[in-house]
Amino acid sequence: MGKKMEADVIVIGGGASGITAAVAAAEKDASVIVIEKGQTTGGAANMGMGFFAVESKYQKAQMVDLTKEAAFRFFMEYTHWRVDARLVRRYMEQSADTIDWVESMGLQFLGAYKYFEKSFPTWHVVKTQGSNAPAERAASNLFRTLTQRAEELEVEICYNTKANKILFEDGRVSGVEITTADGETQDALCSAVIVATGGFGDNPKMIKDNMGFTWGEDLHSFRIPGVVGDGLNMMWAAGAAKSQPVMELTYTSPGVTDVFKTLSETMRQPGLMVNLDGLRFINEEIMNNTVYTGNAISRQRKKVAYTIIDDSILDGYRAKGLDYITFHHNVKTVDKWEDELKKYLAGEVEESGLSALHSKEQREKMCLVVADTLEELCEKTGISVDNLKKTIEEYNEASTSEDTRFFKPHRYIKPLRGGKLYACAHYPAGYGSLGGVVVNDKMEVLDADGFKIPGLYSCGTDACGIFGDSYCFLLPGNTMGFAVNSGRIAGYEALDYVDNEWA
Numbered sequence: 204m205g206k207k208m209e210a211d212v213i214v215i216g217g218g219a220s221g222i223t224a225a226v227a228a229a230e231k232d233a234s235v236i237v238i239e240k241g242q243t244t245g246g247a248a249n250m251g252m253g254f255f256a257v258e259s260k261y262q263k264a265q266m267v268d269l270t271k272e273a274a275f276r277f278f279m280e281y282t283h284w285r286v287d288a289r290l291v292r293r294y295m296e297q298s299a300d301t302i303d304w305v306e307s308m309g310l311q312f313l314g315a316y317k318y319f320e321k322s323f324p325t326w327h328v329v330k331t332q333g334s335n336a337p338a339e340r341a342a343s344n345l346f347r348t349l350t351q352r353a354e355e356l357e358v359e360i361c362y363n364t365k366a367n368k369i370l371f372e373d374g375r376v377s378g379v380e381i382t383t384a385d386g387e388t389q390d391a392l393c394s395a396v397i398v399a400t401g402g403f404g405d406n407p408k409m410i411k412d413n414m415g416f417t418w419g420e421d422l423h424s425f426r427i428p429g430v431v432g433d434g435l436n437m438m439w440a441a442g443a444a445k446s447q448p449v450m451e452l453t454y455t456s457p458g459v460t461d462v463f464k465t466l467s468e469t470m471r472q473p474g475l476m477v478n479l480d481g482l483r484f485i486n487e488e489i490m491n492n493t494v495y496t497g498n499a500i501s502r503q504r505k506k507v508a509y510t511i512i513d514d515s516i517l518d519g520y521r522a523k524g525l526d527y528i529t530f531h532h533n534v535k536t537v538d539k540w541e542d543e544l545k546k547y548l549a550g551e552v553e554e555s556g557l558s559a560l561h562s563k564e565q566r567e568k569m570c571l572v573v574a575d576t577l578e579e580l581c582e583k584t585g586i587s588v589d590n591l592k593k594t595i596e597e598y599n600e601a602s603t604s605e606d607t608r609f610f611k612p613h614r615y616i617k618p619l620r621g622g623k624l625y626a627c628a629h630y631p632a633g634y635g636s637l638g639g640v641v642v643n644d645k646m647e648v649l650d651a652d653g654f655k656i657p658g659l660y661s662c663g664t665d666a667c668g669i670f671g672d673s674y675c676f677l678l679p680g681n682t683m684g685f686a687v688n689s690g691r692i693a694g695y696e697a698l699d700y701v702d703n704e705w706a
């Protein structure tokens with residue numbers, strides 16, 4: 204039998220929200236144990252770059268005039284008031300202070316950024332030491348900092364240790380059954396548990412059961428290893444009310460996106476996009492809002508859509524550069540198009556940044572098609588040739604007048620005038636799941652009757668029901684923002700419960 208484990212608060216999952224909750228509770232003098240089944244803290248958020256805040260000192264210095272009130276009003280309009288207004292308000296109210304809080308531990312930020320043109324600059328991108336350039340995975344610095352702080356505060360972080368079950372005595376939380384690194388199963392005792400296991404982005408069965416997508420066919424989301432729904436299953440088993448989980452939806456071209464950056468960014472420009480019926484279904488201007496685009500693609504037959512360009516359009520990009528440039532990939536020209544296309548068609552896979560997160564099958568999938576004629580393109584993709592011909596006629600016509608179909612701004616309507624044709628398939632994708640249990644603004648987990656389950660808290664993705672049906676990319680950095688801030692709230696509230704209600 205291993206050593207007896209006992210603390211005021213046990214946090215299940217040492218990812219973005221869990222490690223934050225642990226520091227928050229420990230700073231207020233709680234004894235805290237973190238149970239983490241992986242080998243590191245930070246979870247999926249180590250792949251990210253930064254998080255949401257409003258009215259931060261960075262925004263003030265950058266003369267961003269978005270107020271907490273305006274952000275709150277915008278958010279509640281976006282979600283049609285179907286989400287917990289008290290929690291949204293509390294999260295936003297705390298968000299700027301959280302920037303100062305982590306800075307007081309030694310972290311630095313590059314500033315507050317937009318994710319795309321029409322979004323707000325709420326994404327506080329973490330600075331990597333010795334560099335002023337935005338870097339993929341920069342947020343891992345945040346979790347290194349929080350982990351050091353947790354260690355200073357004597358939080359016991361148990362790596363390679365899995366939580367199996369939440370234990371109860373007299374109707375309130377009393378501990379967690381865990382399996383330690385050496386395979387031993389034991390009970391760890393506590394007065395409050397915070398569940399922060401990051402949802403179920405790595406569990407195709409739960410994705411199918413809860414959201415209807417078939418992973419690998421009509422969904423190609425990131426699968427961060429180990430995020431398989433453990434916490435949600437434990438909480439549901441303990442009587443937690445279930446809320447409808449959703450995907451934090453985006454879109455992707457397996458084998459192209461994140462792998463061949465120039466090919467990918469070129470085929471994600473706001474040009475012509477059609478479904479398998481050869482019909483436009485989107486004002487492609489919104490393609491840089493990856494959530495909206497993912498939603499629109501999900502509505503199409505077989506949940507797939509194609510962007511189509513030709514050599515004449517490529518020549519335009521050669522002369523003037525790309526229209527949409529993303530902050531994280533920063534590809535401005537098509538200089539590498541030929542080189543990448545050659546490698547892509549030869550089946551070579553480039554390893555770069557986030558591509559490592561795609562599975563082998565995803566990276567080997569061939570989504571980009573080259574053809575000499577429309578007939579050949581349709582043969583290769585399955586797009587209806589008759590309809591596509593009509594769509595291209597209508598689209599080319601719009602380039603000389605206007606897009607009366609979807610009102611796309613004229614500058615993005617580039618006619619297809621000739622040369623080789625290129626089509627790229629786009630499928631729904633995502634960062635992971637969102638939500639699953641009902642919580643209140645103290646991050647207390649509620650039962651089916653709306654009453655709190657004494658001593659049970661949840662934060663981060665497991666508890667992230669604040670976006671309703673669609674993640675709000677217009678206020679970027681919001682999932683990690685919610686993770687970190689809900690973790691902080693859960694840490695404080697769990698300790699308050701231990702101090703004032705439990706005894």
Ligand SMILES: Cc1cc2nc3c(=O)[nH]c(=O)nc-3n(C[C@H](O)[C@H](O)[C@H](O)COP(=O)(O)OP(=O)(O)OC[C@H]3O[C@@H](n4cnc5c(N)ncnc54)[C@H](O)[C@@H]3O)c2cc1C
Pocket residue numbers: 215216217218219220221238239240241243244245246247248249250251252253254255364365366367399400401402425427428429430431433434557560634635662663664665679680681682683684686
């Ligand atoms: C590629 C990528 C980039 C991203 N970039 C951004 C960004 O820039 N900004 C943004 O806002 N969001 C971003 N996100 C989303 C962000 O990472 C998540 O919102 C955040 O990680 C959620 O935090 P969490 O604590 O809920 O889960 P996680 O951070 O995933 O942590 C969950 C932890 O729980 C552990 N765990 C699971 N089950 C158990 C168990 N039974 N016992 C013990 N431990 C367990 C896991 O090992 C993991 O460490 C990105 C996501 C991805 C995939």
